[in-house]
Amino acid sequence: MKFTFKKNSKNSPESVKYKERFPMGRFNEAIFLLQHKCAQWLEQKTAHLSAKSWIVILFCFVVFTVGGNIYLIVDGLNENSNKIERSIISRPTNTVAFDTKSTTLNTSLSKTQIERMARFQMYMDSLGRSPTGKLVQDSILRSRPGLLDSLVIVENYYRS
Template sequence: MLFTCKRNNKKDSVTDRFKGNLLQEFDDASLRLQYKCAHWLERKTAHLSGKSWIVILISFTLFTSSYCIYRIVAGFSQATTSSITITPITKPTNILQMRKQMIDSNLSISKIELESIVHFRQYIDSLGRSPTGKKLYDSIMQCRPGLLDSLSIVENQYHSQFKN
């Protein structure tokens, strides 16, 4: 009855072997790096005597322990802590007000006005598409950044007055 409790352990798939080889390569690379660093440090410190090693050890211990003590004391003694200020994100209000004013005012737009707006919009679009008019188009968009948005709002207003 013991043979029924065995698990099927077939983990010789390609991905497992690849992961194992990759991890082995990383281990080998880190060991080579450690070996090179150890030999470099050994060459740089070969001329130091035993007394100088003791002085280096004592100065290192003294500096690190004094810094740790300073940080502990500073943590308990400082009453004020600097905190990160959180600035709430707000929606731009002028866009919503403009659209609301257009809807609330119930201005009627004539067919002639709409045709002139559509003609102007086509002119602006043709400027943006032509290489020679691109400079003029960019200067207009830089001076009047909301112009195309305003034109679309007016066109939507015209179309909405016939839906109601």
């Protein structure tokens, strides 16, 4: 007689899911076991305390906590407590005046230097068209951020 039900093979979906969850499940079991052991240890250490002892411990905890909070509140509202000092922001005396109108570049670029800048911009644009060139372009831009912006600013300055 032929069996109508499939045997549980090693590749069944249930076993695959269990294998995927296995490390995490073992980790969760280990954490649960550790928590259980800690709880048992704490229970053994405090098993001899009576209900009256627990009330005294709770009362002491509440008194110290409330007392500490009241101290912090009163100290914060007290005029003589250590405050964060505010100082007025002032301009340093040794600053150099920067006047945009009087600042001009006295250097001039030759025609060959301007052409070199234009050729470099065209080269950078052409690099972006191919996948290998894009890698080269990205590495240049990563190592020299703001290079293209500087070229545009210099070119616009000398064209005007």
